[in-house]
Amino acid sequence: MPYINIQITREGASREQKAQLIRGATDLVVQVLGKNPATTFVVIEEVDTDHWGIAGETVTVLRERARQGGAQ
Amino acid sequence: MPYINIQITREGASREQKAQLIRGATDLVVQVLGKNPATTFVVIEEVDTDHWGIAGETVTVLRERARQGGAQ
Amino acid sequence: MPYINIQITREGASREQKAQLIRGATDLVVQVLGKNPATTFVVIEEVDTDHWGIAGETVTVLRERARQGGAQ
Amino acid sequence: MPYINIQITREGASREQKAQLIRGATDLVVQVLGKNPATTFVVIEEVDTDHWGIAGETVTVLRERARQGGAQ
Amino acid sequence: MPYINIQITREGASREQKAQLIRGATDLVVQVLGKNPATTFVVIEEVDTDHWGIAGETVTVLRERARQGGAQ
Amino acid sequence: MPYINIQITREGASREQKAQLIRGATDLVVQVLGKNPATTFVVIEEVDTDHWGIAGETVTVLRERARQGGAQ
Numbered sequence: 128m129p130y131i132n133i134q135i136t137r138e139g140a141s142r143e144q145k146a147q148l149i150r151g152a153t154d155l156v157v158q159v160l161g162k163n164p165a166t167t168f169v170v171i172e173e174v175d176t177d178h179w180g181i182a183g184e185t186v187t188v189l190r191e192r193a194r195q196g197g198a199q
Numbered sequence: 200m201p202y203i204n205i206q207i208t209r210e211g212a213s214r215e216q217k218a219q220l221i222r223g224a225t226d227l228v229v230q231v232l233g234k235n236p237a238t239t240f241v242v243i244e245e246v247d248t249d250h251w252g253i254a255g256e257t258v259t260v261l262r263e264r265a266r267q268g269g270a271q
Numbered sequence: 272m273p274y275i276n277i278q279i280t281r282e283g284a285s286r287e288q289k290a291q292l293i294r295g296a297t298d299l300v301v302q303v304l305g306k307n308p309a310t311t312f313v314v315i316e317e318v319d320t321d322h323w324g325i326a327g328e329t330v331t332v333l334r335e336r337a338r339q340g341g342a343q
Numbered sequence: 344m345p346y347i348n349i350q351i352t353r354e355g356a357s358r359e360q361k362a363q364l365i366r367g368a369t370d371l372v373v374q375v376l377g378k379n380p381a382t383t384f385v386v387i388e389e390v391d392t393d394h395w396g397i398a399g400e401t402v403t404v405l406r407e408r409a410r411q412g413g414a415q
Numbered sequence: 416m417p418y419i420n421i422q423i424t425r426e427g428a429s430r431e432q433k434a435q436l437i438r439g440a441t442d443l444v445v446q447v448l449g450k451n452p453a454t455t456f457v458v459i460e461e462v463d464t465d466h467w468g469i470a471g472e473t474v475t476v477l478r479e480r481a482r483q484g485g486a487q
Numbered sequence: 488m489p490y491i492n493i494q495i496t497r498e499g500a501s502r503e504q505k506a507q508l509i510r511g512a513t514d515l516v517v518q519v520l521g522k523n524p525a526t527t528f529v530v531i532e533e534v535d536t537d538h539w540g541i542a543g544e545t546v547t548v549l550r551e552r553a554r555q556g557g558a559q
Contacts, residue, residue, distance in 0.1 A: 149252030169252035180365030180385035221396030241396035293468030313468035324509030324529035437540030
């Protein structure tokens with residue numbers, strides 16, 4: 128009876144990609160741990176790039192900087 | 200000082216129903232554990248049916264299939 | 272298919288009290304939202320009083336102060 | 344490699360304030376624990392006042408009551 | 416920069432199985448969404464069977480009942 | 488009424504360091520957002536290095552490799 132929470136930035140993941148995440152994460156716990164898929168939940172949360180920080184900066188700022196020049 | 204997080208699919212829960220969830224969850228920890236309601240938080244998160252998976256499929260697909268025929 | 276996460280400080284809740292929390296939280300979403308209990312998860316997390324802060328202080332310190340005199 | 348999740352009610356926090364939260368939370372774990380900022384995530388979640396309860400009532404109701412007269 | 420939280424009951428998953436969950440969940444977001452593995456976190460939480468409820472009962476009770484007779 | 492959850496690997500953070508995290512995170516939301524400290528919760532979760540993955544590997548393995556020679 129696993130519960131899997133996947134948090135990603137909101138940057139255009141498609142409905143099909145989200146369905147793939149749900150399928151893949153479910154398969155993972157079924158295959159690795161022998162869990163019952165019927166009681167496996169996967170919840171995806173999309174987070175605004177203004178709301179996600181890494182290294183003290185928002186992903187919005189990091190993406191902007193990457194676009195303007197340097198490497199990722 | 201409990202913190203209670205309730206995740207449900209976004210399928211039309213009304214404002215009054217959400218208020219009932221908050222009241223009910225608070226009463227529960229007050230009655231069972233003797234907690235102080237003044238420091239009891241309840242946070243409800245509504246999740247798109249495309250973002251919630253069970254048995255490897257999105258709730259969107261499961262609801263669609265249920266509508267088209269079979270049992271739940 | 273709700274998922275309910277209940278965080279409480281680790282201060283001696285009994286096995287029976289935890290079972291009551293699980294029953295009560297499940298009943299709540301069944302009664303208020305008509306959810307299916309078979310796909311309702313409740314997860315309880317007990318948190319050390321050194322790991323829970325309120326008003327900028329650990330619950331350990333708050334409990335100690337309450338014991339030594341003051342109200343609350 | 345800390346992960347910090349900050350949940351606040353959605354009541355008009357600005358983009359700059361959110362950036363300050365991200366900077367401040369990152370600095371905190373760097374200074375207190377010597378963590379590497381490059382692997383420090385901060386995720387902010389804004390929660391509707393109808394979805395946040397305290398003392399068994401929604402923040403919407405608490406704010407309304409405060410406006411109508413009494414103390415906070 | 417995904418963050419993936421996997422909650423499972425504490426029922427003897429081995430260190431190698433946990434390493435497989437981490438590898439598999441990371442691969443999933445890399446393959447489906449093209450995410451950078453260097454900024455992909457996976458956090459596993461093991462939950463006591465007394466602390467996990469399904470259908471209003473603890474997993475401890477459900478396991479006990481399954482052992483004593485019935486299917487599932 | 489913020490709720491702040493800080494997840495770190497279990498690698499010897501002291502009681503005093505945890506108290507500093509609680510103080511610092513509370514001060515942050517008070518100063519940046521004007522929140523009331525009395526209704527600000529901070530919850531720290533320590534996660535085993537076997538349970539935290541980054542770049543598809545456990546922190547246990549990453550720490551071991553760092554000790555044995557390489558950079559980082």
